[in-house]
Amino acid sequence: MGRAARTSRVAPAEPPRSGRAALLKGLGGLLAVTAAGAAGAGAGLAVQRRAMRRLQLRPDPHAGEPFGSLRGRPVAVRADDGTRLYAEIDGADRTDLAVVFCHGWTLTQDSWHFQRKALRGLGRLVFWDHRGHGRSDGGARDGYTVSRLAADLAAVIDATVPAETPVVLVGHSMGGITIMRYADENPELVGRKIVATGLLCTSSAGLGEVTLGMPALLARVGHRVMPRVIAALGAGSGAVEKVRHLSRGSAILVEDQIAFGPDASPAAVAFAEQMMSDTRMDAFAGYLHSMITTDVISDCASLAGADNLVIGAENDLLTPVEHSLRIAGCVPDSRLEIVPTAGHMAMMERPGIVNDHLGDLIARAAAYGGGVEARPRGA
Numbered sequence: 001m002g003r004a005a006r007t008s009r010v011a012p013a014e015p016p017r018s019g020r021a022a023l024l025k026g027l028g029g030l031l032a033v034t035a036a037g038a039a040g041a042g043a044g045l046a047v048q049r050r051a052m053r054r055l056q057l058r059p060d061p062h063a064g065e066p067f068g069s070l071r072g073r074p075v076a077v078r079a080d081d082g083t084r085l086y087a088e089i090d091g092a093d094r095t096d097l098a099v100v101f102c103h104g105w106t107l108t109q110d111s112w113h114f115q116r117k118a119l120r121g122l123g124r125l126v127f128w129d130h131r132g133h134g135r136s137d138g139g140a141r142d143g144y145t146v147s148r149l150a151a152d153l154a155a156v157i158d159a160t161v162p163a164e165t166p167v168v169l170v171g172h173s174m175g176g177i178t179i180m181r182y183a184d185e186n187p188e189l190v191g192r193k194i195v196a197t198g199l200l201c202t203s204s205a206g207l208g209e210v211t212l213g214m215p216a217l218l219a220r221v222g223h224r225v226m227p228r229v230i231a232a233l234g235a236g237s238g239a240v241e242k243v244r245h246l247s248r249g250s251a252i253l254v255e256d257q258i259a260f261g262p263d264a265s266p267a268a269v270a271f272a273e274q275m276m277s278d279t280r281m282d283a284f285a286g287y288l289h290s291m292i293t294t295d296v297i298s299d300c301a302s303l304a305g306a307d308n309l310v311i312g313a314e315n316d317l318l319t320p321v322e323h324s325l326r327i328a329g330c331v332p333d334s335r336l337e338i339v340p341t342a343g344h345m346a347m348m349e350r351p352g353i354v355n356d357h358l359g360d361l362i363a364r365a366a367a368y369g370g371g372v373e374a375r376p377r378g379a
Contacts, residue, residue: 083139087128097123104173108134114351132283144286176202180298191305
């Protein structure tokens with residue numbers, strides 16, 4: 001097991017004044033307790049301007065980083081319901097080992113920017129966009145569900161990985177949920193075709209009870225109203241799409257406070273917000289509704305046949321450290337690592353730490369590519 005988890009809470013920020021604001025309000029009334037919300041629109045704008053100045057003046061180790069510029073060989077994947085999914089392959093000539101990266105909710109494959117830079121050359125690297133995200137098509141509105149995720153991942157693996165090539169699955173947030181559901185539906189492949197998994201800042205259950213650091217009373221109110229707010233947003237997604245870009249400054253502040261740790265790179269925060277802003281609203285609302293209303297996403301038992309790495313983050317408000325502890329506790333012989341002073345976007349905040357852990361996982365898989373049966377005891 002890794003280091004003991006240390007948790008802390010990050011104060012919430014002011015909401016954006018668009019359709020996304022209603023959703024974030026539904027995420028538990030987080031922004032109702034801010035000074036901006038209490039003081040009225042004029043004071044709220046002043047608070048926002050000051051907060052933006054503080055964010056812009058924060059030291060930025062990734063200023064000028066060309067986020068979104070890394071590209072591989074494009075592959076069009078056809079899901080079993082006909083939806084076109086977009087994938088890219090780095091190292092397409094490699095057949096010894098494949099690493100398939102599954103991004104999180106409201107992100108794209110480009111959220112793996114630092115991992116793509118650092119891990120190239122370790123095997124065939126596959127990156128793909130969930131339906132309704134990035135360059136993938138949207139599909140039917142009722143397709144944005146937890147139950148849909150495993151089939152989409154299966155289609156990606158079939159289209160991008162040779163039949164005899166062992167696979168490491170790496171997932172962040174909803175991408176980790178995708179991997180757990182895939183293992184549940186394909187247990188015969190775990191330990192054989194799927195030799196290792198890396199689960200980063202994700203959850204196997206209880207997302208509907210996440211408080212985002214709020215007092216318990218406000219959190220309970222939010223949990224009651226959130227499904228209705230999300231359903232309304234999904235139904236009115238066409239209208240919301242027309243106005244959702246009007247409050248980008250507020251949205252960046254919300255992204256910084258909810259999804260990142262206390263000293264995150266402003267450039268990384270802005271890029272994450274851009275990915276969120278570009279996500280289709282029906283996918284935005286549909287996936288969230290499914291995740292928070294699915295009490296148990298996976299019991300994780302099917303993962304036991306693989307070499308499993310679970311990575312949590314100290315300041316993660318969306319999938320708190322306790323969720324990583326739960327997954328690690330349910331999977332025999334899994335390794336747990338907690339990234340210090342990082343939020344939900346740990347792979348963009350502390351890429352060196354995350355890359356080291358994932359590089360070790362991939363090296364182990366390459367050394368023992370035949371699955372857990374091939375690994376020496378205690379390896």
